[in-house]
Amino acid sequence: MEALDSYHMMLSLAESFSTPFVIKAIIKLGIPNILAKSDKPIHVDEMCTILQAATGQAHNSEIVRRLMQSLCRKNIFEEQPAGVFGHNSLSRWLIDGTPKSLASFFLLTTSEAGQAAWHHLHELALEVTSSSTSAFAKAHGKSIFEFAANDPVFADLWFGFLDSFGHIIINGVLEGYDGFQSVAQVLVDVGGGTGLSVSKIVQAFPHIKGVNFDLPHTIASGTQNFPGVEHIAGDMFESVPKGDAIYMQKVLHNWNDEKAKAVLKNCYNALPVGGKIIIVDHIFDPHQKAVVDQDLGMLVFTGGKQRSASEWRELLASQGFSNVNFKPLPAVKSQAVIEAFK
Ligand SMILES: C[S@@+](CC[C@H](N)C(=O)[O-])C[C@H]1O[C@@H](n2cnc3c(N)ncnc32)[C@H](O)[C@@H]1O
Incomplete structure (x- = not known):
């Protein structure tokens, strides 16, 4: 050149x-x-x-x-x-204002609070022991979830972003994954956000009783009434509601391994023997620009990361899950359903 x-x-x-x-x-x-x-x-x-x-x-x-x-x-x-x-x-x-709009995502990432995080990125490289902090927390002294709980304008953008991404992802999941029919009855969506995803699952599989489990401020201000869905507030690092199966969409990539293991341990305890966990997340591939960008986004906004297939296997096995299956979702590139059993 x-x-x-x-x-x-x-x-x-x-x-x-x-x-x-x-x-x-x-x-x-x-x-x-x-x-x-x-x-x-x-x-x-x-x-x-x-x-x-x-x-x-x-x-x-x-x-x-x-x-x-x-x-x-x-x-x-x-x-x-x-x-x-x-x-x-x-x-x-x-x-x-349309279900698939990316407007709120642009407004969220270009918000002053969102932009401030990037100014602190280099500080993460100066932490030599493994840490669960993010550039966002360095900038604001609190996690993005705590920030959303205390800033109604940011929370509006955040819920708008969850809904628009949620629509696209759950449609891709329902199109590409055939494992909901075998859920006996109760499906708990851990970190379910607005409840949109589990409501779409219940709509498609009416024998399922949906539980949307999220932080108290999300349940209080980000959700709406969906037929067949119960909203439960709590902290997944303490415990998660019991169910026949657990669904977790774009949650574990927000956390480092130590935190992700703590959530998985609570999920394991909430399932019956033979119960399954259905995770929807990215599969890291260093050659795919979109997922490398997403990995950086996790570092900046939540302190999490995208995981390769072998990292997912290791993480799940560490908490007792077995028979891990990967089901690619062609409609939502680089994301997959990762299914595992207790
Ligand atoms: C990236 S969002 C994904 C939301 C939803 N699953 C989706 O795909 O639209 C992560 C979710 O985890 C929730 N969350 C964060 N910390 C949590 C905790 N300690 N207990 C329960 N939920 C938590 C957040 O409130 C947020 O709704």
């Missing part, structure tokens, strides 16, 4: 943080939703007129055009012709 090419590549990397912030600006202005309501692409001047009518505030069409064009250059939205913008397959993920 020519010296100047690598120089420009590094310059562009230094500025690559800007894209999520331009996306945040566009979401805050409400543009993805305005474009979604129109049956045709809209000129930026008309867009500003609609925005003014909706908010009572004049918008600068030159600035809006520059923001939109910068995203079009990254293949997010389409410009056709100059100044006329419409959705494409990437920008549709930014429409707020």
Whole structure:
């Protein structure tokens, strides 16, 4: 590579943080939703007129055009012709308020609280003994879960993010995993968040009685009533409710091995002999960019990590689980169901 090419590549990397912030600006202005309501692409001047009518505030069409064009250059939205913008397959993920929206995820990761965590990343490398802390906890003096419990604005974004990711993942699980039919009756979703996942499982398998188990603040403010689902508040590091099977979606990757083992021990104690644990999580592969990025995300936000298949086997075996099976979920890349038995 020519010296100047690598120089420009590094310059562009230094500025690559800007894209999520331009996306945040566009979401805050409400543009993805305005474009979604129109049956045709809209000129930026008309867009500003609609925005003014909706908010009572004049918008600068030159600035809006520059923001939109910068995203079009990254293949997010389409410009056709100059100044006329419409959705494409990437920008549709930014429409707020739909089950599959990624808007709350962008707002969460670009929030001041979320961004502050990254400034402390290097401090984790200075802890030479194994630690369960995260860059987020270094920045705020508390875990992301405790932070969400005390900050209603952050909590709103957090629950929005859980719901949108939850929709996509649980649909992929229901499509790619056939092990729910054999659950005798009670399925406990440990760290179930809003309860959406277990509610979809119960909808698809009505013989199952769903339990959504999460921290008290999540149960108090993040859940809604779902038929066939009981919400139970508690701390999975103390105990988990008894059930015929346990479901855990994107929970164990939030924790280091020591903490993950403590949760698994409580899950083991809550199951009957022969009962199964159904884990949905990533399988780490150093060649897959998405899962390597996710691994870094865990380090920054929760102090956890993504695990390879052999690490999952070892972790589960350490707490007495056997017959570990991996069922890849093609619809949610790099994630799998990891099933194991007591
Ligand atoms: C990444 S979220 C996953 C939520 C849900 N399973 C999903 O896939 O949407 C992790 C969940 O673990 C919960 N959690 C964290 N610490 C917990 C604890 N000590 N006891 C119970 N739940 C906990 C959080 O409140 C959060 O809902």
